[in-house]
């Protein structure tokens with residue numbers, strides 16, 4: 154059985170491709186996920202997107218202790234900057250989580266400079282567009 158990586162995308166990321174393309178690029182979420190699947194054929198890339206904080210937490214709990222998962226790539230969207238509950242979930246689980254952002258959050262509004270999840274993630278990748286996800290998968294591998 155292939156080892157797995159779960160890619161989790163939070164609020165508004167379902168709109169990638171049409172959402173502020175000057176900031177987030179023209180790739181859709183399915184472009185990004187299918188790109189990962191073809192770049193990493195030996196890994197099962199599983200994907201979950203939700204606009205709901207609790208559903209993201211439920212999914213982290215569901216895979217967070219499962220040794221079949223190498224780890225989790227998480228773009229928590231705006232929850233990055235607000236969600237102590239997602240930070241607590243990441244701290245609770247044993248699988249490593251890599252934080253990703255398409256945009257360079259540090260080059261944007263000050264409120265985006267603070268990440269509540271960064272201290273409990275293995276590392277953070279920000280600013281490389283769709284490539285941020287590829288770099289995060291490579292980091293986990």
Ligand code: DQA
Nearest residue numbers: 165228230231254255256265
């Ligand atoms: C984002 C950056 C966040 O500040 C923002 O709220 C998002 C997307 C990114 O991928 O650049 O929704 O996580």
